[in-house]
Amino acid sequence: LTSSDVEQAGSDLQDLREEVADTTKEIMKLVARRIELSKRIGEVKSRGSLPIDNEKVEDALLEEVLRECERLGLDQQLGTKILATLVRESKKAQRTRVGGKQQQLITPMVMMAKATEIEKGGRKLIRLDVGEPDFRPPKAVLDVVSSALYSYKTYYTVGRGIPELLSALRSYLAIRYNYREAAENQLIVTPGGRFAVYSALATVASEGDSVVVIEPNWPAYKEGLDYIGARAITVRTTFDERWEPSPERVKAAIRPNTKAIVLSYPSNPTGKIMDKASFAEIVEIADDRGLTVISDEIYNDYAYRPCPTILDDLPKKYILTSSFSKAWSMTGFRVGYSFAPAETSSRMLKILGLMITCVPDFIQRGAVKALEAVDEVSRNSRTMKERIDATSAELAEIDALELIKPEGAIYAFPQAKDPGFDSSAFAIELLEKKGVTVSPGTGFGDYPRCFRVSLGQPQETLSAGVKKIGEMLG
């Protein structure tokens, strides 16, 4: 390099950088202009009392942007990300004009906080809100955890999990699901199913992407996607269609920026189990479109007719999440796991390493033991079946309600016959007047007429709670 070369490079750089700065400012100007236009749209909508969200317009814009990216040779992921930022900002601008307010959703977690607060005051409640079985964890698990403590299994483990648990999970998948191909680097031990679900979503979707979810469902999927900045595209199922999701509608929901489909059967909150044929069809749609199937199989041991699992016939891209919380009644141990292709797993593991380091060693030892506790899982499952039968019958006696009898999971999700029923108001009133907690349907999607009754209580408590629900509605 001669000194004049260096000088030339310096001056070229100078020019190019000025152009970059100008272009950047130009972009900001257009962003400001776009927000101005959004405000005007907000005014027009306000005049016409039109809603802010308009999926069709958003979809059309996404298509246009992706076409433009293609034309310009621009990375589509970048395009969708910038578009997501712009759309979010536009909605904010419209909202200030339209004056739309966002109602606080009463999710199961909000309900739990409210109830715990009241219980602190000494009042005894009938808690039908928490999605937690009342069964005791297997005795052998307590023994193993305690003995692991006293033998000082109290230090860091590798992030993925102790080899003993990874190996036990492999055997478990082989015996329980007849799936023999799981490798250790496909498994991760997580602090609960919730973290498995979050890291699955965060690995598959980025800001500006979208993921198909079937409603009603566990709010954690949407919460996770919101946190990531991705959009949940909901496929609505209804009481009238017996909570049956149609593969056609799942297919129609897929957008060009869709990365995954979340399935979770038996369903929280409806107890619905998807047909094997529909499940296979959705997997095929995912395969065709290059999407990941995230299958949350936490309630699989509470299934009262054959329940499909992705282990039956693996999708091309998949993440299975599960947990010891429900089948083993080990909610308070905070231990779950995920199973995914090695490369996907290693990306999920990075998130775990960054935030958590590892799950406590002595708890992982307990999880190993839990996998042997087949009898307890069967007993829990049988008991839950009895509760589903009894509670469904009791709910059927309440004139104001109707129920699709759950086929699995640990909940009932009745719907009020009154089309104007507001389950949030009802839940608050029920708590205050009768000391019974349930979770309003709006926590699981757009289901104001429904509410979730958790069956994680002894039958006497459940019956007492349902009786009070009946009184309240009578």
Add this chain to the structure above:
Amino acid sequence: LTSSDVEQAGSDLQDLREEVADTTKEIMKLVARRIELSKRIGEVKSRGSLPIDNEKVEDALLEEVLRECERLGLDQQLGTKILATLVRESKKAQRTRVGGKQQQLITPMVMMAKATEIEKGGRKLIRLDVGEPDFRPPKAVLDVVSSALYSYKTYYTVGRGIPELLSALRSYLAIRYNYREAAENQLIVTPGGRFAVYSALATVASEGDSVVVIEPNWPAYKEGLDYIGARAITVRTTFDERWEPSPERVKAAIRPNTKAIVLSYPSNPTGKIMDKASFAEIVEIADDRGLTVISDEIYNDYAYRPCPTILDDLPKKYILTSSFSKAWSMTGFRVGYSFAPAETSSRMLKILGLMITCVPDFIQRGAVKALEAVDEVSRNSRTMKERIDATSAELAEIDALELIKPEGAIYAFPQAKDPGFDSSAFAIELLEKKGVTVSPGTGFGDYPRCFRVSLGQPQETLSAGVKKIGEMLG
């Protein structure tokens, strides 16, 4: 509304939406043009062998964008976010031209994975890489955890933590730090200090923001910021300046998009303790500039001269993170806590609720008991002091090394006298030839000449390890 009003609104909406779409496409065009310019910059840099990163240029651009936002009445947070997306994309474009490769950093976690892999093969290693005391957790904690298990403290708790632990933490802060004002809604029980740190960073900074960190430091701060899409602005401290950070340089590091300053004393990896005066000065700078002080005080009980804490004199905005891992030697329990203003705490709690639900109840009971285990903490601290003394003396005998004697924490961070020393290559060779693991300095910042020796081993093991380090360098 008359039908012609509605018609007019519809047609206005149509026009405005077309303008929005056009503006959006115009933005994409400019983004593509900007990337094209970046590629050309990459070519010029490649010709002139210039580095891709240029902080001054980046800073100037940020200032210009913020001024432009102000002029346009555009939200500055939005401007910095879009700019961050553009800059990241530009660097990517430049990198493909310059062909720069990113070296994998050997962080303590990477080293741990490598070593564990080797140990699986049966080889016995001297592990001086893991930042984990070898002390046993307090016996009383084991007893309480075990008995909590058998009394079925095995269900969900509220996300923030059980009232008993929150109350015990309040008393602890009062007794240990003479800080009596902590309210329960300012405290959160977290799965380890790591999660407290992540949720602190994620609450304070968003994509496009920046946070000042003082290097060398624990890699989790940068990893967290990377994950969020925020930039870590590093204030470098050096061996020659005895790892002393200057408040002036901290002040100079602050950018218009800076949201927080991370402090952590005693320091991992240097064992440095900041002067009370410098600490107070940095807090004042933060207060002046409206920044949050995130103070990671996990090593506070391993301090061998008075160590400042934000509890001495609270900054206006603050988050304290800590953990039971080090002082109580409870790494494998994964339990820590944070203390922050109620509003900040409630934002952090949302992240915890979304990802984790809660820390296991029986572990929280153990943490309550740990707070009473004052004797064990003192004993651990005294032992660590002896190790620092002995190991510092032993390291001083190695001609090739120099060391600023640690004033606290549980590490030594020697520097090779050879300016061309590559501690990553050294660490790998030391592991392979001598079976000793240390953490290369590049894991903690730009410190290729340094490496971290963890003192979390009995003195004989430490001495044996240091002897082998000496042999390797001799």
